Amino acid sequence: MKKIAVILFNLGGPSDIDHVEGFLFNLFNDKNIITLPNPFRWLLAKLISSTRSNKSKKLYQQMGGSSPILKNTQDQAEALAIKLKEIDPDNQYEIMISMRYSKPFSDDLRESIDKFKPDEIILLPLYPQYSTTTTKSSFEDFIPKFKDEFKIKSVCCYPLEENYIKSHQEKIRKSYLENNLKGKDVVILFSAHSIPQKCVDNGDPYQWQIEATVRAIMRDLNLEVSHKICYQSRVGRLKWLEPSTDSEIKNNKDKSMMIVPIAFVSDHLETLVELDIDYKLLANDYGVKDYCRVSALGIEDNFIKSLAKSTIDSVNDLPRMRICPKEFCKCGV
Ligand SMILES: C=CC1=C(C)c2cc3[nH]c(cc4nc(cc5[nH]c(cc1n2)c(C)c5CCC(=O)O)C(CCC(=O)O)=C4C)c(C)c3C=C
Numbered sequence: 001m002k003k004i005a006v007i008l009f010n011l012g013g014p015s016d017i018d019h020v021e022g023f024l025f026n027l028f029n030d031k032n033i034i035t036l037p038n039p040f041r042w043l044l045a046k047l048i049s050s051t052r053s054n055k056s057k058k059l060y061q062q063m064g065g066s067s068p069i070l071k072n073t074q075d076q077a078e079a080l081a082i083k084l085k086e087i088d089p090d091n092q093y094e095i096m097i098s099m100r101y102s103k104p105f106s107d108d109l110r111e112s113i114d115k116f117k118p119d120e121i122i123l124l125p126l127y128p129q130y131s132t133t134t135t136k137s138s139f140e141d142f143i144p145k146f147k148d149e150f151k152i153k154s155v156c157c158y159p160l161e162e163n164y165i166k167s168h169q170e171k172i173r174k175s176y177l178e179n180n181l182k183g184k185d186v187v188i189l190f191s192a193h194s195i196p197q198k199c200v201d202n203g204d205p206y207q208w209q210i211e212a213t214v215r216a217i218m219r220d221l222n223l224e225v226s227h228k229i230c231y232q233s234r235v236g237r238l239k240w241l242e243p244s245t246d247s248e249i250k251n252n253k254d255k256s257m258m259i260v261p262i263a264f265v266s267d268h269l270e271t272l273v274e275l276d277i278d279y280k281l282l283a284n285d286y287g288v289k290d291y292c293r294v295s296a297l298g299i300e301d302n303f304i305k306s307l308a309k310s311t312i313d314s315v316n317d318l319p320r321m322r323i324c325p326k327e328f329c330k331c332g333v
């Protein structure tokens, strides 16, 4: 019996309205988000977080002033613990949460990890698709603090894991039936968080992996629908991945529309405000007849199975095949 600590990584979000500016500062002060050296990055992060905070506060106010991301991640951690116990009862797992820009930070895990004394630590990002702006940032923050005392392994990405794909397919099929879309001219808009184009130009595999996930979902979905990938939540003036979700809503206004959040695995600001309020209003303005948003994966059983399977494969040192082409070489396989 091995003792295994599984670190679930997520981005975090403000716990109340007074934490919005601090959360934004942590985000923009990350060298994987703003690549300037210090003190310039620190100064720019101060400037952007103070100028953006009113806009962000208005967004968070629409969810009651805080982000549900921690509660949703805790629910996923609990479901994962149950699933691991069921599939791999011979090992002892403890799931811990590490948020990148809000509590609990990686440093906050020190006491629990020391107390548990794991034989190994598995890093498991709640980002199925690898990006330097998310997974790399979380790994770079965590690893140096614990690597001298513990054996650390990581699941860098799982964009094609079969249970993950099945989880999306089941959510889409259920929503298709519930919204009576059979026989209608339906388009699925797969909406992912955008990232700056320059990240992809520098070898970030995020966009390639999103496209691979969507191809796998569509391959045997067996619904008569068209589909398109689009990108939301752009920030600032750089060129970000396109097409944008709002432009695709406009371009497809004559169709029945299913919006599938892809790359987000729980509901939070980006889905609950941007997709459910802002883009729903936009769709109404453009006369879209059916606008339905498929809920994020959350604790859907196949998704939790995919997390458990990826963890156990890593514990058992199963070799992982490189799937990304060599120009997108930033992920650790
Ligand atoms: C796959 C997920 C995400 C990627 C990639 C990502 C990149 C990215 N985000 C920003 C800027 C902001 N993100 C904000 C919130 C936010 N972003 C994600 C996910 C990804 N971000 C999550 C889960 C959240 C938290 C949502 C919540 O409920 O709290 C925000 C704050 C909100 C706002 O003001 O719009 C900002 C700002 C950048 C710059 C970036 C890549 C460079």
Ligand SMILES: [Fe+2]
Binding pocket: 193, 233
């Ligand atoms: Fe973001």
Ligand SMILES: [Fe+2]
Binding pocket: 130, 156, 157, 331, 332, 333
């Ligand atoms: Fe990878």
